Amino acid sequence: MQFPNWPIHTEASFGYLRQVLESTQWGGFHPIVGEFEERFARYQHCGHGIAMSNGTVTLETALQAADIGPGDQVIVPAISFVSTATAVSRVGATPVFVDTEPYSFNMDPARVEEAISPATKAIIIVHFGGPLADLDRLLPIAREHGLTVIEDAAHAHGCEWNGRRAGSFGDCGSFSFQNGKALTAGEGGMVVANREDYAARIRSIANQGRRPGHSFFAHFELGSNFRITALQAAVLMAQLDLLDEQIERRTRNAAILLEELHGLAGIRWQEIPPAVNRNCWYLVLGRVDASALGLSRDQFAAALGEAGIPCTPFYPHTLYQNPLYRELPNRVMPCPVAEASIGDAFWLPHRVLLGDEQLTRELAAGILRACERGRQSSGTPAMAKQS
Ligand SMILES: Cc1ncc(COP(=O)(O)O)c(C=O)c1O
The missing domain is CATH 3.40.640.10 (Type I PLP-dependent aspartate aminotransferase-like (Major domain))
Structure with a gap:
């Protein structure tokens, strides 16, 4: 794409x-x-x-x-x-x-x-x-x-x-x-x-x-x-000079994308509280429920990559798991959510939302197709995994 x-x-x-x-x-x-x-x-x-x-x-x-x-x-x-x-x-x-x-x-x-x-x-x-x-x-x-x-x-x-x-x-x-x-x-x-x-x-x-x-x-x-x-x-x-128009375009396209992907079970998109009345959509973030999607986060990211859709499988570690913080003084509170997120979260960069409406619909269709292909190559039955 x-x-x-x-x-x-x-x-x-x-x-x-x-x-x-x-x-x-x-x-x-x-x-x-x-x-x-x-x-x-x-x-x-x-x-x-x-x-x-x-x-x-x-x-x-x-x-x-x-x-x-x-x-x-x-x-x-x-x-x-x-x-x-x-x-x-x-x-x-x-x-x-x-x-x-x-x-x-x-x-x-x-x-x-x-x-x-x-x-x-x-x-x-x-x-x-x-x-x-x-x-x-x-x-x-x-x-x-x-x-x-x-x-x-x-x-x-x-x-x-x-x-x-x-x-x-x-x-x-x-x-x-x-x-x-x-x-x-x-x-x-x-x-x-x-x-x-x-x-x-x-x-x-x-x-x-x-x-x-x-x-x-x-x-x-x-x-x-x-x-x-x-x-x-x-x-x-x-x-x-360009930023407002780009934010408006990404906001319109994000609404289309999320609407088109509404039925895709196994992805939960970033929760945006009602108080956030304007989002620049720097990242399109989500978390994968592997058993519902039929793909692990890494399989999902790889399937999107093969379809030409840029997808980053999140940070490989929490900040405190960086080798750096084995040495430097720090204090770590219990972080079960952050530790789970690094294993199942992903993001798409904002440029995927900078096209027109048609490209956004193609992106949504591309994500659905990539999931289907990913399931086929990993041997997961498609019907069981779609909502
Ligand atoms: C949350 C956050 N803080 C700080 C920075 C650092 O910015 P810079 O790369 O301009 O030094 C970044 C950069 O990616 C960031 O994502």
Whole structure:
């Protein structure tokens, strides 16, 4: 099957890039960087945006700016990309891994409460695949215990919870603009925040400890150079022009896909709470019930792959099962759901939803056919497995 390629660019991308290339400043001090920061922060319902080189150093800087370090514990979900946990370790603090909910793939608020200790200083809430984690339950817990809240919104560009956008709920939100993300410059990231003092500290750390109004060579604290380039900002300006239409298209196509696959027993798709009134559909996530589908998750993913449908059989391990965390200090709460998810979950990338309605119907038919073929080659009787 022929799905749209990703990333995509337009004539406007060249216009923004030309503006930078014809200037004498290609680095982070070109005005287009500030323009993009302001535009994207506003897009996410935030007053401040600090663009950086990726969505990993954004997390590390947000933790450093909250004075989190050795002796502190930070609660993170057991399922995420590794940066969510390594950011905590890299500032010298201890990640505390908590379980996810079975079908939202997001942190389970009940498990968060159990993980809090006197050393807990912060929580990193990941909005996995796009849909926001249960903020109505997580934020009061954080407030009650005085925790810094960092939203890892690397998957959640433009996503909303009751009309408010990802990144605007916590003390800050961290975004990634890495190549596969719903908004991309190949690499890049941004912290968005509504707290001015926190945003100023983050900006200072990301810019060699400088402070506004002082000499370029005056450095007030231990920072680094995490600035984004003007070339990345130019690409992102053009990408942001496209994002709303892409989200609308993916939303329409996701509805068609899930409707067409309604009768496919053995797949349970990601649960999206009613409070999530806008999802960017970064990932189409699901879990396989092998006995109902007649295929294991790996057989399902392989059958889709053979049919030309990109499907990733989830992460091979929870975050704490990474070899890295055999060495580094961490605390693991019981995570039976996360451990089951790594054995039966999968995702399709957002580009499969970027075609037209016909391609989406072909995708649904392709998935059904791939399951049928997979069952035939594994010797499972088809009739017994269809609802
Ligand atoms: C949840 C999550 N957090 C953080 C990151 C890190 O972003 P980057 O690749 O821009 O460093 C990613 C990247 O995939 C991610 O998925």
